[in-house]
Amino acid sequence: MKTKQILTAGAIALSMILTGCSASSTGTKDTKTTEVAKKKAVKTIGQKTKDSKSLKITNNTGKKITVFETKSSSEESFSDNLLENGDTVKNKEERTLYYTVKENDKLDVKVGLQDQDKTFVFKDVDTTDTKKVDVSLKDDKVNLDVTKKDGSTVTLTPSEDSAKTEDEKKDEQEVKQEEKKEETAKADSSNKSNTSESKKNNTASTSNSSSNKNNSSSNSSKPSSKPSNSSSNNSGSSKPSNNNGSNSSNSKPAEHTHNWVAQYKTVNVPEKGHNEQVLVKDAYDEPTYGYEYHSFCNTCGLDLTANGINDAQHVKQHTLNGEGGSATQKPVEVQTGTIHHEAVYETRYVVDSPATTKQELAGYKCSSCGKTRAN
Incomplete structure (x- = not known):
């Protein structure tokens, strides 16, 4: 009896342990399910506000997008990177972009890819009636493939100066500085030269005045027997020396004047086109057929059912004519209805403007010293 009570108590305890484990397991599963759901939540770019607009953005560059900035077209500077630290838009990943533009403005976009020190700027992006935007990569340049709500597409290329690296932009800034x-140095040199010339003129004027006074004093104090021109000659002999010194101080090397020659580069202009619906097959009605039984006269072969003739009367007439008569049931194919087929269309790409090249001003180069400067 005691043995049965012990076994019963052990079974109850084991049952409670198993029930607790089951509940704990269920709780763990619920927690994991919640975590998975959070991970699968759709990521966004930017913050949703009451004034913001939204677009579907898909990364088709084959690389990770690490920089994504926006601004209203009338604003001077872009916002901070909308992707938080460590966050990237992976290849083939779709996100919802939230952005804000001023009234009557368009959207400017800046995109940067992983392991690249340059960004691509797209100006005046018209988001009116835009369904989605695909970010693609062609010839090492990011493009925006915009799909409108009517199904038409257009490819936007970045502004020409946006794909420059930070070092290139820094070099251009240094050239400008x-x-x-x-x-500034030329202006200062010109001012100093004018000041120096003015001082020299004043010094020469003072020297001439002093010389004239000395000559007058010398002529009045010395006897007339001595040549009166000796002092004058000495004075005159000192003037050329001063002039030579003046000329020596003014003989500066001629300043170099840049002869800027325009430099051009060849730019590839990509093909542009759109998709449109083209009729492949017209709509039509297809007849359907089936079988039904008709009565045929065995004497004359007439289809009595199709002609609406009573079998018995027809056979009787042949009998009265001494011809004998009978009828047979045979299956006959007849149209039973129609099946309507809609017109068939297909999407075809139409080229609006073929790919070409054009010459664009890249900067200037001095034909004498080889120095370069930006536009």
Whole structure:
């Protein structure tokens, strides 16, 4: 009896342990399900506000997008990177972009890819009636493939100066600063030269005045027997020396004047086109057929059913004519209805403008010293 009670108590305890494990397991599964659901939540770019608009953005570049910035077209500078630290838009990933533009403005977009030190800027993007935007990569340049709600597509290319690296932009800035320094130095040199010339003129005027006074004093104090021109000659002999010194101080090397020659580069203009619906097959009605039984006269072969003739009367007439008569049932194919087929269309790509090249101003180069400057 005691043995049965012990076994019963053990079974109850084991049952409670198993029930607790089951509940714990269920709780763990619910927690994991919640975590998975959070991970699968759709990521966005930017913050949704009451004034923001939205677009579907898909990364088709084959690389990760690490920089995504926007601004209203009338604003001067872009916002901070809308992708938080460590966040990237993976290849083939779709996200919802939230952005805000001023009234009557369009959207400017800046995109940067992983392991690249340059970004691509797209100006005045018209988002009116836009269904989605695909970010693609062609010839090492990011493009925006915009699909409108009517199914038409257009490819946007970045502005020409946006694909420059930070080092290239820094070099251009340094060239501009050097040019400003040269202009300032020229202006300072010109001012100093004018000041120096003015001082020399004043000094020469004072020297001439003093010389004239000395000559007058010398002539009045010395006897007339001595040549009166000796002092004058000595004075005259000192003037050429002063003039030579003046000429020596003014003989500066001629300043170099840049002869800027325009430099051009060949730019590839990609093909542009759109998709449109083209009729392949017209709509039509297809007849359908089936079988039904008709009565045929065995004497004359007439289809009595199709002609609406009573079998018995027809056979009787042949009998009265001494011909004998009978009828037979045979299956006959007849149209039973129609099946309507809609017109068939297919999407075809139409080229609006073929790919070509054009010459664009890349900067200027001095034909004498080889120095370059930006536009």
